[in-house]
Amino acid sequence: MKTVLVALAGLTPQVITETLYALWREGDVPAEVHVLTTLPGRQKVRETLLDPHTGAFYRFCRDYGIDHRAVRFGPETVHVITDADGRPIEDLRTAGENAATADQIAAFIRRWAGEPEVRVHASLAGGRKTMTFYLGYALSLFGREHDRLTHVLVSEDFESHPEFFYPPREPVELRTRAGKRVSTADVRIDLVDIPFVRLRHLLPEPALLGGFAQVVARAQQELAACVGRQPVELRVQAREIVWGDRVCRLRPQPFAVYCHLALGRLAGRAPLTFDDWIGEPLMEELWGRVAAEAGIAPGPASELQDAVERLAESGRGDRNFVAVVSKINGAIRRAFPPTLSRLIEVCRVGRPARYAIGIEPDRVRFSPGRRPTTRA
Secondary structure, eight states, X not given: OEEEEEEEESSOTHHHHHHHHHHHHHTXXXXXXXXXXXXXXXXXXXXXXXXXXTOHHHHHHHHTTOOGGGSBOSGGXXXXXXXXXXXXXXXXOSHHHHHHHHHHHHHHHHHHHTOTTEEEEEEOSSSOHHHHHHHHHHHHHHOOTTOEEEEEEEOTTTTTOTTOSSOOSSOOEEEOTTSOEEEGGGOOXXXXXXXXXXXXXXXXXXXXXXXXXXXXXXXXXXHHHHHSOOOEEEETTTTEEEETTEEEEOOHHHHHHHHHHHHHHHTTOOOBOHHHHHHSOOOHHHHHHXXXXXXXXXXXXXXXXXXXXXXXXXXXXXXXXXXXXXXXXXXXXXXXXHHHHHHHSEEEETTTTEEEEOSOGGGEEEEOOOOOSSOO
């Protein structure tokens, strides 16, 4: 797996070589370096880091025995943010320029985080504060477990010093703006990992498409629904578990089992073993009350009870029950994002195994729904 460093640059591109030095010290020199910047920032990077004769990147590689050809870093990997009309931006001064920057940073991170053989290392040092926010937020939206977010810290005397790009092998003396003479032998460079919440695997793939603002809005809706009070609806005639605009359709027996467990949750039943479960009354009174409240005809409710009874009375019923639970959970995980799936799937706990659904009782709703025209 190769590491791709994604950095930001303003008018102090030395943060890039400082980060590279810190990574060299860790033994993780990236295979590629990509810089997101403005038009003046690109010029500064080219002049100070990538000049073939005087560039600090090439000096750094020579000093520390790195073949610069093994690190893809050149004019083609310095990316200038463009406005809505495709013109390179000078700075982030307007709402349009900020929106374009957010979209392009998000798209860049989404692209690299979609590569299974790439570890994205995003550096928050450099660039405008809004750019660093967009970069960190993009990694939170699209990043995976092995992706990394860092900030490089440099001793105060050397921070943003125009002549300091990394600690050279042979120490040199520099003069600070205050006239103080300092030696590069005394510099301290720390690469600090920034913890971030990884949302990618909590959200369905369609929510991760589009511009930055669209993705954030969809993520907010998904998470609010998952942790909020939006109910899960059980449509009896259609045999569907419904949450928002997402639908999980089940075959009769799995749906009947799920409804039975949901009714147990409503009745305050503790998780049951299979033996206890088949001996548990089918809660006809509760079925009747729910049917009346939801406007469900007696027929569909009776059919579900019959499906549960047939499972309970069948030979090897415990193994069949485990198989049905597996089908239920598989269907739920395919239909809903992981955050919700974990809330509403059938839980198996303890030994001997006990079964229940974890969703709060006040978030379960029954409704008649429509009977499907084709078998699910």
